[in-house]
């Protein structure tokens with residue numbers, strides 16, 4: 271059934287119709303890919319979820335040693351005013367020996383800031399660790415304890431024991447005023 | 455595709471003849487689950503679970519479609535809608551409990567079905583494709599059940615969703631963006647609930663499609679049987695209808711009686727009380743565990759508490775979190791390789807003395823994982839999970855391949871007929887079909903069916 275008109279052009283098997291095949295398949299391919307893009311992209315966070323991406327917290331009433339919980343991007347946020355003793359104690363730990371080596375400065379920022387802001391999201395699989403609330407278990411390192419699979423964090427949220435790979439995340443924040451921080 | 459002696463469909467009335475010409479659906483049914491499908495005569499009750507699984511799939515689709523008429527996938531109201539179904543919808547309580555416990559029974563039945571496969575090596579040639587499709591079905595079932603459990607938007611729903619989507623965050627580099635994309639946010643939210651509802655509605659139909667392929671693949675060699683000796687002739691088989699329709703029917707009745715007892719008298723026994731508390735993104739329940747049917751895999755996930763490091767250097771090769779995720783998915787993906795890990799040509803565990811011992815140890819190991827997956831993440835459970843997880847992988851990767859090399863199988867019967875009746879006229883004196891020369895039998899089994907035991911597909 272081979273059509274003579276097509277084969278007539280060349281011997282090497284290159285036919286004029288090949289060009290049409292390539293063009294048609296490429297067009298369909300590009301078309302298919304551009305339909306796929308919105309289909310995939312619709313799964314990403316929606317604009318309203320992204321819009322709610324900063325949180326203001328009034329820190330003026332937090333006493334040394336006290337923590338409060340806020341919400342940041344749908345997730346719990348722990349805001350703690352550390353006592354000078356806790357900071358001193360954390361400084362004594364040799365940071366380089368830790369799983370996720372971070373110094374006190376890296377978590378609190380330079381200067382005499384004593385406000386520690388962390389996501390209350392265990393870096394293992396995302397449970398809310400205990401320890402920020404009144405009377406909750408603080409784990410073996412007097413900080414936070416994740417009951418889901420037993421991760422222990424120290425008083426400044428560094429992972430010390432258990433399956434979690436890294437320290438509690440410290441989001442970026444700045445002082446919007448004397449007493450209010452803006453996270454995000 | 456069937457054995458040469460299969461009954462053939464003959465439409466009797468003018469109407470059935472007319473149908474048979476236009477759309478031979480009655481013929482298809484007759485040949486698939488009717489008198490036209492010859493099945494080994496010696497199947498035991500372990501071969502009932504396939505039909506039961508099919509029943510529960512249909513059951514879940516029916517109860518699920520009806521529940522969806524009263525549910526709303528919106529985080530503001532979802533939890534309340536469940537209460538609405540329980541209290542206001544006519545027989546809503548029954549539908550909800552039937553669907554929730556139906557899922558448990560579906561998994562129970564599937565586990566029996568899979569363990570039947572492990573014991574009788576149903577995964578071996580010529581049935582590899584049936585098995586591979588089965589593993590695909592099982593993975594789809596797990597995804598479906600997981601997303602279904604999120605829909606009531608209780609505490610376990612929310613935290614289960616968070617922890618399981620968190621697994622993807624463990625993947626290096628792409629993990630975190632992938633997780634945000636899957637969830638549609640930084641934590642499970644309205645987008646998550648909606649997409650899970652959409653997929654939970656869709657996937658059962660995808661499973662139904664995979665089941666059709668599964669049964670298609672099954673009908674090419676036909677079912678195996680407790681001897682593992684392939685069908686050779688007509689006296690080895692009976693027609694599916696009425697023999698197995700009757701047996702499957704009465705067994706379904708028995709299982710449904712047990713099912714009804716659970717639905718009516720202990721509807722929450724298999725669930726978690728925590729899920730009757732509305733989702734609270736700021737407070738984690740003290741013990742987050744999935745539904746019971748995921749326990750073994752959850753135990754494997756949690757068994758990995760330390761990083762994989764190069765000894766004495768402290769260089770971390772793989773983080774504990776990623777190790778757990780790899781092991782959990784690996785424990786199921788391993789099943790895809792089973793037909794090639796177990797090289798023994800003898801199928802049935804009943805003729806494999808060494809295999810049988812390790813099979814039962816494996817059953818105990820799985821039972822232990824079931825228990826440990828639901829326990830708190832503390833000692834001694836962590837250590838026990840580690841041991842049980844280690845054995846799980848050992849069983850498939852080390853023990854099975856070694857057994858199939860060193861084991862001397864027992865003598866196989868000449869045919870199914872001989873196994874059932876004690877004698878077979880075709881067995882030409884050699885009653886034991888291989889007798890003291892098991893390797894002879896072994897040579898004649900899968901792959902080279904020179905004994906004509908496998909009838910070619912029509």
Ligand code: HEM
Nearest residue numbers: 501503504505507508571576584585588589591592677678
């Ligand atoms: C919706 C889920 C499933 C349905 C409806 C289903 C249905 C069936 C049916 C009706 C049979 C024939 C009857 C029997 O042997 O019990 C069968 C056979 C089989 N199934 Fe499944 N199945 C499902 C899932 C699975 C899974 C998850 C696996 C394994 C991972 C699996 C592996 C097999 C194998 C290997 C056979 C052949 C058994 C033999 O002939 O010895 N199936 N299935």
Ligand code: FES
Nearest residue numbers: 392394395416419
């Ligand atoms: S989620 Fe915290 S230890 Fe697993």
